[in-house]
Amino acid sequence: MRKRATAKQVAEAAGVSKWTVIRAFTPGASIAEESKRRVLESAAALNYTPNLLARSLATNSTRQVAVFVDDFANPQKLPFLETLTEQLQAADLVAVLININNHFNHVHALLHADQRQVDAVILFGTAFRDETLSDPQLGHGTPPMFVLARDSQIEGVPAVVCDAELALREIVDHLHARGYRRPGFMTGAPALSTALRRRQHFTEFWEQKGVHRIELLSAEKYSAEAGARGVRDYLAGTSAEDRIDVLMCENDILALGAMDEMRGKFGLNVPKDMAVVGFDNYELGGSSAFGLTTYEQPRQEMVEVIIRMISGELEPETVTLPGKLVVRSST
Structure with a gap:
C-alpha cells in the first residue's frame, strides 16, 4: 500500500516549515499568500491531504x-x-x-x-x-x-x-369542517421521554368542538404492516354502525398501511366509509393510489x-x- 504524504514532506518540497503547512490548511490562519501558494502546489503534487483526526487534538473538535x-x-x-x-x-x-x-x-x-x-x-x-x-x-x-x-x-x-399544537389544530379544524364527528387516532411506537404529543392535541381540539370520545388504535411500531394490523384488529372487532368516520394516524407510513387494509381486505371506500389523515407528507402518500391528506414538517x-x-x-x-x-x- 502507498504511504500517505506527510506535512513534513510537503514542507520540504515547498521550502517552508511544517507549521506553515498546517497554517495553510487551517481556515483563517495567518499566512503569507506566496507561502500558501507554494504549500498548496506542493501538496497537490504529493497528493497530500491534512489528517483531520490529528487536527482535532489541537482544536478539541x-x-x-x-x-x-x-x-x-x-x-x-x-x-x-x-x-x-x-x-x-x-x-x-x-x-x-x-x-x-x-x-x-x-x-x-x-x-x-x-x-x-x-x-x-x-x-x-x-x-x-x-x-x-x-x-x-x-x-x-x-x-x-x-x-x-x-x-x-x-x-x-x-x-x-x-409545532404539534398548531398542526393538530389545523387538522381537526379541517376534519370538523368536512363533517366528521367520530374520530379515531392510531399511535405508533411507545416513545417514552421523547413522546410525540400529537394524540394529546388531537384529543384536546376535538373536545373543544364537543366531541369527547376518541377511539384509540395502537400500531406498536412505525411501519405499513403495523398500520394494517392495527386497523384490521379494529375493523374486525367493531360493527359497521359503530365505527369511526375518520382515522388520524401518527405518521404517513401507518396511514398508508391502514388505507391498504381498509380497501383491500374490508372493501371500504376512503373517504366515504372512513377518511384517513397522516403526518409527515411522505412522497408515496401524494400518489393517485392514496391521495393522503397529511401535514408537512418544515424539514x-x-x-x-x-x-x-x-x-x-x-x-x-x-x-x-x-x-x-x-x-x-x-x-
Whole structure:
C-alpha cells in the first residue's frame, strides 16, 4: 500500500516549515499568500491531504456528530437523513450514524460516541430515557445532545420540532369542517421521554368542538404492516354502525398501511366509509393510489436550526416551527 504524504514532506518540497503547512490548511490562519501558494502546489503534487483526526487534538473538535436512529422501518427517516447529512457536510461536519437496537442500546451508543469524541449527539426517532444519563457507565463529559423531530422533556436536552399544537389544530379544524364527528387516532411506537404529543392535541381540539370520545388504535411500531394490523384488529372487532368516520394516524407510513387494509381486505371506500389523515407528507402518500391528506414538517428549517445550535450560532433551546396542512382526496 502507498504511504500517505506527510506535512513534513510537503514542507520540504515547498521550502517552508511544517507549521506553515498546517497554517495553510487551517481556515483563517495567518499566512503569507506566496507561502500558501507554494504549500498548496506542493501538496497537490504529493497528493497530500491534512489528517483531520490529528487536527482535532489541537482544536478539541472532531467535527463529527453522532445521529442515533432506532426505527429504520419508517421510510420517512430517509428524506430527513438526506437533509441532515447534506446540511452537516455543508457546515464542514460529518454524521456518524448509530443504530439503536437490542444489541446496542443508548448507553452503549453514548459510550461509543464519547470514545469517538463527537461534538454532539442528535436523537432522531429514538425512545431515549432520561434515566440513561445517570447510568454509572457514563462519565460527566458526555457530548451535548439534541432531539430532532420529537418533543423532549429531558432537562438540558433541547428539541427542534414541528409545532404539534398548531398542526393538530389545523387538522381537526379541517376534519370538523368536512363533517366528521367520530374520530379515531392510531399511535405508533411507545416513545417514552421523547413522546410525540400529537394524540394529546388531537384529543384536546376535538373536545373543544364537543366531541369527547376518541377511539384509540395502537400500531406498536412505525411501519405499513403495523398500520394494517392495527386497523384490521379494529375493523374486525367493531360493527359497521359503530365505527369511526375518520382515522388520524401518527405518521404517513401507518396511514398508508391502514388505507391498504381498509380497501383491500374490508372493501371500504376512503373517504366515504372512513377518511384517513397522516403526518409527515411522505412522497408515496401524494400518489393517485392514496391521495393522503397529511401535514408537512418544515424539514429544511428544522435541520438548519439544530446545526446552528451545534455550531454555536444559536443558543441551545427547544424550538418549534410551523408546518403546512396538505389536503388531498383521503378526507
